[in-house]
């Protein structure tokens with residue numbers, strides 16, 4: 001006999017029973033649902049929005065993601081959709097050059113595809129499986145709990161409240177995760193030194209392709225090529241948005257034109273602050289990603305700073321690992337806390353290592369780039385042959401890329417202590433190397449305009 005902890009305060013219009021309820025159809029939720037449904041596991045995917053057409057949240061599909069798509073038999077169809085390819089980042093001055101062509105993969109490039117298109121594609125492919133159900137316009141607001149175990153969720157739709165009961169609930173509901181709050185998980189936050197203003201300017205047929213960056217005079221600008229326009233990230237020092245706003249739109253237009261004279265002819269397209277959205281950059285991670293019956297993945301478990309351009313990659317790799325590790329328990333109808341802990345153990349250390357690397361880069365490079373009184377040059381170590389090979393590898397695949405496991409099986413339990421010791425040694429070693437390299441390489445110089453491989 002179970003006891004319902006949460007009092008039922010609203011009349012519920014429908015009650016569904018499923019094996020896995022996934023909350024949030026971002027990259028992590030969409031891929032996880034697809035992978036479980038293709039194994040015949042009943043999945044209900046709940047998404048609060050009515051469609052996938054949303055604010056810009058990154059377009060990058062890294063080689064590691066494309067390999068996963070290939071393993072799922074989706075790569076050919078995905079790459080028939082309009083996209084651009086980013087494989088080489090080389091500043092005009094001939095200094096830095098990062099080449100993804102040299103990566104040993106069928107996909108030696110980052111495919112730049114609007115997230116809307118990618119999510120529509122994955123969810124429509126998932127509809128082929130009878131065990132998959134997508135509910136759009138379903139805003140999850142409550143957890144169902146019985147005897148300390150999460151048993152599903154209640155969501156609000158246009159016609160009222162609904163309930164989904166599930167063996168496992170997965171929260172892939174992003175950086176402002178509702179499930180994280182409901183489960184009372186407190187993230188450990190780090191504070192990146194910048195905020196980003198996102199805006200668009202038109203693209204011309206003779207513009208260069210790919211990803212560009214401009215630094216200098218305390219400002220940094222990122223230009224991401226999209227089909228008919230440039231998505232532009234104007235990076236400002238943390239907490240200075242009100243100053244930028246007070247200086248006025250014409251000052252912003254002028255600042256962009258000064259850093260990027262090739263765009264001076266179109267800054268007049270910016271006529272209203274409504275064309276500009278402010279992203280308060282945050283990064284954080286949870287100590288624990290799970291509770292009995294509940295698992296958090298992707299940004300819900302660890303918000304990545306956009307400086308690394310790797311949030312989508314890590315969210316999808318979490319989903320692949322979770323699908324690999326949980327398919328057998330879900331098929332068997334029993335998911336233990338140890339099963340959920342295994343997912344966190346597998347994905348936590350790659351996440352922490354990349355967050356540590358991005359934090360160091362932000363502290364050393366972005367702070368210098370955003371200091372109006374300072375001067376900025378890229379550290380010389382970025383040009384070393386080994387680093388020129390490592391950067392594309394790290395950018396293209398991330399740390400511990402996941403692969404689709406075709407046969408569902410329960411994994412043998414790894415030694416927890418062994419995993420942690422290995423992870424800690426790797427984090428400390430990497431932090432030490434980067435600290436040494438950046439210290440040695442920081443040299444005063446003149447402001448320069450350079451391109452960088454990621455945002």
Ligand SMILES: Cc1cc2nc3c(=O)[nH]c(=O)nc-3n(C[C@H](O)[C@H](O)[C@H](O)COP(=O)(O)OP(=O)(O)OC[C@H]3O[C@@H](n4cnc5c(N)ncnc54)[C@H](O)[C@@H]3O)c2cc1C
Nearest residue numbers: 024026027028048057058140173174298299309310311312
């Ligand atoms: C401006 C910006 C630029 C970025 N640029 C890049 C980039 O270039 N490259 C990169 O790799 N990453 C980038 N990122 C980060 C990237 O978008 C995220 O890391 C990634 O989308 C995380 O995926 P996710 O599936 O965990 O969560 P999300 O993509 O955030 O998806 C969460 C989903 O859950 C839904 N949801 C939320 N609450 C509820 C609820 N209560 N009920 C039901 N559904 C809910 C949301 O509507 C959303 O669809 C950027 C982020 C921002 C904000």
